[in-house]
Amino acid sequence: MPEGHTLHRLARTHRRRFAGRPVEVSSPQGRFATSAEIVDGRVLERTEAHGKHLFHHYGPDLVVHVHLGLYGKFSDVKTPVDPPRGLVRMRMVGPSHYADLRGPTACELITDAEVDAIHDRLGADPLRLDADPDRAWARISRSRAPLATLLMDQTVIAGVGNVYRAEALFRLGLDPQLPGKALDRPTWEALWADLVEMLRDGVKRGKIETLRPEDDPRMLDAPDRGALCARKVYAYRRTGRPCLVCGTPIAHERHLARNLFWCPTCQPAA
Incomplete structure (x- = not known):
């Protein structure tokens, strides 16, 4: 989607x-x-x-x-x-x-x-000038649901899908199963800022590329057909492949009928 x-x-x-x-x-x-x-x-x-x-x-x-x-x-x-x-x-x-x-x-x-x-x-859209991240934080900070659920809930944050969820959680080193209420405010602010940055870059490029400059894209395999919208990424659709940061195989599971990808080492369970 x-x-x-x-x-x-x-x-x-x-x-x-x-x-x-x-x-x-x-x-x-x-x-x-x-x-x-x-x-x-x-x-x-x-x-x-x-x-x-x-x-x-x-x-x-x-x-x-x-x-x-x-x-x-x-x-x-x-x-x-x-x-x-x-x-x-x-x-x-x-x-x-x-x-x-x-x-x-x-x-x-x-x-x-x-x-x-x-x-x-709809929730706060990181690409809209009228976005209210405090409204999203109010929902997240009192929720027992995991971040993997909350980031995909369009009534909380609008516009984030499977790719941005995987990449934002990886870039912040967050366990996808961390309950929203366990997230501290500074980390939330960093997460929101990262979503704004990635989505704006996506508008500019017309595709999703989330690798930071210090991480070498030459380590990536050619993306499979399902990942063509996201060519240079850390976790999305990289199941079993080595993490670009630590080398741990990227993990995968089904979460609320969607695919979830993360690095067990870089995103340790709390």
Whole structure:
């Protein structure tokens, strides 16, 4: 599933390609056709992302909400426009580019109140200027749930997925099973700052690379297909391979139906 940096990068790209001018919006697949007709030809006023949610604002109570889910993807192609290929849920056409959306979990036209409701239920997003890390800390500091659970809870921190969870916990030397209430405030502040740094870098690069300069990427094997979004990482999908810091084999287990990766030596149990 795309993580938060992908949605913020899309918001930035769509702002540059389409905002401030009328946009042709259609639904070749047909599932978004009625809503597409309503916003077709309107000016895209602004775009924003919150966690793994993308919002296109066309005016009062006219907001296209997209959640890519596991399989959703936007293409970004220069004009002229080609006939749609496959099941294109939504097509946006501007003067120089067009974008096709395929396979999202959600693509819907919603009101401003519904947008506010989504923002309200989501946690602090490290990439948003209005993020409130104290709100996330309030949840974490009184929770018995392990950090591995809390970092993936979008109502606590929005935008962190499996890759950033594994890498943030590794970089801070934190046991994934450490209860939230056992985390001290200085470590939380360091963890939040590291998430901000990594996610911003992800927006800039368009991919996840978490190795610090002092750690040699030449020690890495070629990433498997499932790790192509994260090529230079410490723990994610490196099961059984030597830790780049200490050499201990990277551990793996299933945690709440998701894969969890960590180094037992660098992230010792408390």
